[in-house]
Amino acid sequence: MSRAKSTDRIGIHEVARAAGVSLMTVSRAMRGVDGVSDATAKRVVRLAQEMGYFPNSAARALAVTNSTLVGISLPTLLNDVFADVLSGMRRTFEKAGYSSVMDTSDYDPDRELRWAERTLAWRPAAIILTGVTHHPTLRERLARERRPVLEIWDVTDDPIDICVGIDHLAAGMELGRHVAALGYRAPAYVGAPPGVDVRADKRFDGIARAFADVGAAAPRRVAVTGGNSFAAGSEGFGRIDLTEPPDVVFFLTDNMAFGGMMAAERAGLDVPGDIGIVGFNGLDLTSVMTRPITTLATPRRQIGEIGAQHLLARLNGLRPGPVTTLPVHLQPGATTRAV
Template sequence: MSQQSKPTKIEDVAQKANVSIMSVSRAIRGVEGVSEKKRAEILKIARQMKYMPNSAARSLAVANSNLIGISLPTFAADVFAEILNGMRQTFDTAGYSSVIDTTEYDSTAELNWIRRLLSWQPAAIILTGTDHHPETRELLKASPIPVLEIWDHTDDPIDICVGIDHFEAGRLIGEHAIEMGYQRPAFVSTPRGHDKRADARLAGIRHVFSQQRSTPVLASRPLLGNAFVTGFEGTKTLLAEHAPDIICYLNDHMAFGGLMCCQAQGLSVPEDIGVVGFNGLDLGSVLPIKLTTVRTLRRLMGITGARNLLARINGVPTEQSIVLPLELQPGQTTRPQTDDDRLKDQAGGQTLSVHRWADAGLQNL
């Protein structure tokens, strides 16, 4: 084997960077003892030389730790609480403890937390989503510590991931809306870029309506606040400025706020307007009518992710990326398809109201 084809060793990186092997190790593990400037220089050289810590070293690096760091966007959401519940029960059984932090959807806050956490040499790290600060990905790629990304899906995770395809979730909602004959769709969400998964679901809905109806999906993005209030205010804005016949929401809590707004406006659901939530939360079981929503397997996601991460910690090969199934659950907040709707489908679904909606939507994309 030629010298060029041999795998790069940590000694090679140390020699190239003109530092000690211990300094390279500290830089890659993100622990104290190396300045940020020197750490960045060492990591750059390691990437250029294609240095990767082997799996045996990864296992040894975490063999004496029983701490798992978990990063969540917020505590104010049932979704992440249920994912966390599935994970923690699995970790408790295996003898691992967890430390939890929230980022409030701030990638820089996540990065700073990871830097602090790495100094503790945890057994593993769990991140929510697959969209991170570029330095986060570089830092963890170079680290020997196993990393699980949860709730989202990518074919190129930092290490392993277990989640759902949010674009596909939006596509399911869009196809259901079209099948039920809706032609003037809208979406209530958070400010653009705040939650990449919400943006992906909106993109999925827009894709379907663009392909099958050539119709835009208007979006209302109220200021951040209580989910019920956000749903109410977003709906209020849409009803005042437009005339949607179906509104899809970031989650079931926002959908509940939207239902209350429709009721306050004297609109009947689903006769006058359709409402679609997301996640299949327990809230739906106490609503006066069954909410149309998409069910996500949150607890199973936590359990599956935790089990795969434990396998990585113990050096057992596991699937790199797992996508869990989604289930659209039709309820009483969307109408059944009528004969008139079927005739419109056969004719291409184009009516004067759709064209007017498209004109109104040009300034709301």
């Protein structure tokens, strides 16, 4: 079927009639939401594109761009966190007939800005950024572009366009309050240097507030570089002054917490008898350990899926809420105890 010469006469009713499906099925297929088989969704999207169907004038304008290309910027793929987010997004985009081009910023705002400039030159249908803190020039540039922008993993009251993520400050406070309620009063924290990962900084602030609420000192912060690996966690624990040891150590991620736990045991410390270990994210690692790490599970795949669905809605002329905050879930483990 060739593209219709006049898109003004093509609407959702014509697409539904041509595909032999209901209006709801067309709407679901175009937005990439569940309830439609993959085969039907692909057929509907292909027909809609061939017929030149776009729900409104703003969406029709995207027809002159790379209307099925979405640019995605992630900080890294060297851990399970953003790999899970990407997996959720890609499945949803592919089901709706969209492809994606992705790069990593290594938590560098300047690098993210350069990537965005290159990607915008391809005139993508939409842009996806990680976090809500960017180079000032990038925010201004995207505002001028007037195309859909999704920010993931973090939330703000003032997104560029729409955002889907978790409240990292609140997540840190929830985890900190649980650990403080066990009786711990001398915490330490192992993670990236301040200012490198804004979301991690928010979580640290939340943990610090939780301990301040019970009259304890703020966590001693130990900075490590080199990613979120087992080795980084082990290295970070090794930098803690054990002449005045903390009674619990928070880590940036579960992977780092596992590395820290191994280092603690090599140092002759019992976990959790002598020292508590706390992670973050609820990675699959924690489900197969004989002693699961105390952690906070984050909805990484759901962030990707829901974010992609909301972006598809924007691309098809709908207007989802600007801010979507997803819940986190505490997972008490065997690496902490009542003190």
